[in-house]
Amino acid sequence: xxxxxxAAKVRSGEWSAVDVLEGHLEAISAREDEIxxxxxxxxxxxxxxxxxxxxxxxxxxxxxxxxxxxxxxxxNMCTHGVPTTxxxxxxxxxxxxxxxxxxxxxxxxxxxxxxKTNLDEFAMGSSTEHSAFGPTLNPHDTTRVPGGxxxxxxxxxxxxxxxxxxxxxxGGSIRQPAALCGVVGxxxxxxxxxxxxxxxxxxxxxxxxPFATSVADAALMLEVIAGHxxxxxxxxxxxxxxxxxxxxxxxxxxxxxxxxxxxxxxDPDVSARVxxxxxxxxxxxxxxxxxxxxxxxYGLTAYYLIAPAEASxxxxxxDGVRYGLRVDGPDTAxxxxxxxxxxxxxxxxxxxxxxxxxxxxxxxxxFYGKAQxxxxxxxxxxxxxxxxxxxxxxxxxxxxxxxxGAKADPMSMYMCDVCTxxxxxxxxxxxxxxxxxxxxxxxxxxxxxxxxxxEVEMFRAAAVLEAAAPSDHxxxxxxx
Ligand code: GLN
Numbered sequence: 001x002x003x004x005x006x007a008a009k010v011r012s013g014e015w016s017a018v019d020v021l022e023g024h025l026e027a028i029s030a031r032e033d034e035i036x037x038x039x040x041x042x043x044x045x046x047x048x049x050x051x052x053x054x055x056x057x058x059x060x061x062x063x064x065x066x067x068x069x070x071x072x073x074x075x076n077m078c079t080h081g082v083p084t085t086x087x088x089x090x091x092x093x094x095x096x097x098x099x100x101x102x103x104x105x106x107x108x109x110x111x112x113x114x115x116k117t118n119l120d121e122f123a124m125g126s127s128t129e130h131s132a133f134g135p136t137l138n139p140h141d142t143t144r145v146p147g148g149x150x151x152x153x154x155x156x157x158x159x160x161x162x163x164x165x166x167x168x169x170x171g172g173s174i175r176q177p178a179a180l181c182g183v184v185g186x187x188x189x190x191x192x193x194x195x196x197x198x199x200x201x202x203x204x205x206x207x208x209x210p211f212a213t214s215v216a217d218a219a220l221m222l223e224v225i226a227g228h229x230x231x232x233x234x235x236x237x238x239x240x241x242x243x244x245x246x247x248x249x250x251x252x253x254x255x256x257x258x259x260x261x262x263x264x265x266x267d268p269d270v271s272a273r274v275x276x277x278x279x280x281x282x283x284x285x286x287x288x289x290x291x292x293x294x295x296x297x298y299g300l301t302a303y304y305l306i307a308p309a310e311a312s313x314x315x316x317x318x319d320g321v322r323y324g325l326r327v328d329g330p331d332t333a334x335x336x337x338x339x340x341x342x343x344x345x346x347x348x349x350x351x352x353x354x355x356x357x358x359x360x361x362x363x364x365x366x367f368y369g370k371a372q373x374x375x376x377x378x379x380x381x382x383x384x385x386x387x388x389x390x391x392x393x394x395x396x397x398x399x400x401x402x403x404x405g406a407k408a409d410p411m412s413m414y415m416c417d418v419c420t421x422x423x424x425x426x427x428x429x430x431x432x433x434x435x436x437x438x439x440x441x442x443x444x445x446x447x448x449x450x451x452x453x454x455e456v457e458m459f460r461a462a463a464v465l466e467a468a469a470p471s472d473h474x475x476x477x478x479x480x
Pocket of ligand 1: 123124125126148149168169170171172173174201307417
């Protein structure tokens, strides 16, 4: 259900936030057992929050731009007094003593937090199969994955459990599940949205962003959470941008580059949709050409050194002393070993070991140092591409949603992020927009990439694509 519409009607008193919430809770009762989007549905808290929104309207106060809009939070965002698990056993029973900044801002804007969504443990994965609490399934086909790591948030929005959701994107974890579930997903410019209260995975890459069923809803959500936060030292000292009022400005005269290297090795059903999207942008007045950004091909290798290196440091804090699980031992060192052995899943352990190795004396320059050089190269080549392009275009994911268990080999799973992670390495903005269907009638996402702080132009192109997107029936032409 549209967040823009809910907020407008709740603010005007036409709809009650409690009714809106109950409608979503019914959708959850009907299908959540099958989908498993949530680690926790916050029924009572949500009912109180919705009632408070209705009270505000009744007494003539404006609850804010997200009045009564149900919002699902990836379960790696801190919620005061509410378990925050990162879908890991190591955080067993941990309840944060504070809210993440994004949560505070959303709630102050009138959003109704409906629950905490499932993820790959500590956001490491592309399928939401690596959760300590079991996988989330794709609402379009429950034999398939929803993508990841924010698979629960994507599935919650796609299934109509929540109007909006927040996820985190370190290498593609918002955009890839958005593509696989047929919803809009945005990774904002690094620093645009505060990461205070987001459990860190790879701090130089992590960014929070929205999931929504429309481009306008995603813009509204982003406007609420963006803007400077003194609690995050990497937060850009600027106010939140106005995106919504520019959405209908089109792409007339914009120069948009289709990234050659990101079209290689892509399933033909997906690349066909990306070419159609390029044609739709041309028809709307943009000048679309091909642009080569060769370093994007090395991005994957660099990412899988930098992200585990940062993770190995960030996850050192889960030692059985400060948070969650503790497995006792004869001495402190043994207690820590037992706790971490029992608390982390295999993928997390593999990343911690890889990251520790890449940072160790004698290997640091060969691995981590080299990866940082590739990162610089990616940044430079993007800058060169943006010197004569306003935006870039690519697939979001190389394929549509794949069956559970299909990518048991880690390398094949890592390949899912080949199109998304370059924007994390460069710190620039990118989003996925649903663009028709591919194999098996499953959703395809097209990725729009923008330079840092290029959100307004990016959303304008996304709005054009949304309007031109082919309807659900395979092969059918655009609505335009
Ligand atoms: N799939 C990527 C990984 O496993 C990206 C995850 C993310 O963006 N959080 O690291």
